[in-house]
Amino acid sequence: xxxxxxxxxxxxxxxxxxxxxxxxxxxxxxxxxxxxxxxxxxxxxxxxxxxxxxxxxxxxxxxxxxxxxxxxxxxxxxxxxxxxxxxxxxxxxxxxxxxxxxxxxxxxxxxxxxxxxxxxxxxxxxxxxxxxxxxxxx
Amino acid sequence: xxxxxxxxxxxxxxxxxxxxxxxxxxxxxxxxxxxxxxxxxxxxxxxxxxxxxxxxxxxxxxxxxxxxxxxxxxxxxxxxxxxxxxxxxxxxxxxxxxxxxxxxxxxxxxxxxxxxxxxxxxxxxxxxxxxxxxxxxx
Numbered sequence: 001x002x003x004x005x006x007x008x009x010x011x012x013x014x015x016x017x018x019x020x021x022x023x024x025x026x027x028x029x030x031x032x033x034x035x036x037x038x039x040x041x042x043x044x045x046x047x048x049x050x051x052x053x054x055x056x057x058x059x060x061x062x063x064x065x066x067x068x069x070x071x072x073x074x075x076x077x078x079x080x081x082x083x084x085x086x087x088x089x090x091x092x093x094x095x096x097x098x099x100x101x102x103x104x105x106x107x108x109x110x111x112x113x114x115x116x117x118x119x120x121x122x123x124x125x126x127x128x129x130x131x132x133x134x135x136x137x138x
Numbered sequence: 139x140x141x142x143x144x145x146x147x148x149x150x151x152x153x154x155x156x157x158x159x160x161x162x163x164x165x166x167x168x169x170x171x172x173x174x175x176x177x178x179x180x181x182x183x184x185x186x187x188x189x190x191x192x193x194x195x196x197x198x199x200x201x202x203x204x205x206x207x208x209x210x211x212x213x214x215x216x217x218x219x220x221x222x223x224x225x226x227x228x229x230x231x232x233x234x235x236x237x238x239x240x241x242x243x244x245x246x247x248x249x250x251x252x253x254x255x256x257x258x259x260x261x262x263x264x265x266x267x268x269x270x271x272x273x274x275x276x
Contacts, residue, residue, distance in 0.1 A: 015210075016210040018168065020168055022164065022166060026160065027201075027217060028158045028160060028166050028199065028201040028217070029201065030156065030168075030201040030202075030215050031215065032203065032205055032210065032213045032215070032270075059164075061165045062166065063165075063166040063167065064168075065168045067154065067156070067205075069208075070207075072153075072154040072170065072207065075170045079165065079166070102275075103275050132170075137240075137248070
């Protein structure tokens with residue numbers, strides 16, 4: 001049920017994640033997100049006013065899918081419980097680490113260019129992990 | 139709210155989709171799927187016993203995300219209503235078309251190799267479409 005070595009290798013790579021949260025109506029809402037995986041926690045950042053942040057405040061149940069951009073037959077799906085850390089400074093500090101995974105040295109410039117709107121840190125603890133690491137069809 | 143030309147180009151390409159369905163508990167369940175987009179309908183195939191098929195029978199609300207495998211900053215997210223067509227022959231005929239998008243001439247051999255377990259056709263009609271077609275950060 002936990003993360004395998006193959007799962008960890010994929011989550012440590014530069015793939016983006018599809019995060020699904022739930023409207024108050026129960027309808028699913030999916031968005032594409034940068035993330036960082038460390039200590040078995042998936043971390044993402046969002047503006048405090050974003051739908052996904054409001055959804056999580058209302059219902060912490062989420063799913064996350066990370067697909068290998070070079071091989072769609074390799075992916076990790078996570079069901080989990082998300083929590084919000086409403087600390088703008090902590091969120092921006094984490095965003096520097098997250099952005100560095102994708103844009104390297106330009107991460108600080110990117111974070112410095114963002115609006116003053118408060119950011120929240122989303123921390124996702126997995127309750128179920130399912131990884132597939134197949135090769136493309138021969 | 140409908141599909142733009144950029145959305146259609148992405149959906150016509152060889153990207154896979156992340157489909158999210160809902161457990162009876164309301165919890166989201168996400169899987170990676172082949173699909174085909176035609177006549178503004180997203181079509182997928184699953185074994186009749188698959189969780190996602192049982193979920194849709196219980197609650198038709200789904201989301202679908204298709205990300206450009208060559209550019210994670212280009213993606214289409216769809217919220218929609220899914221219906222199940224419980225017609226194994228129709229599902230397998232559609233699966234030949236779907237598989238051909240991904241594995242070309244080998245699609246027929248692939249479909250012929252499948253188990254006899256009945257397949258269902260999932261048809262997703264969009265209620266909300268959101269596309270992003272950005273370039274990667276410079």
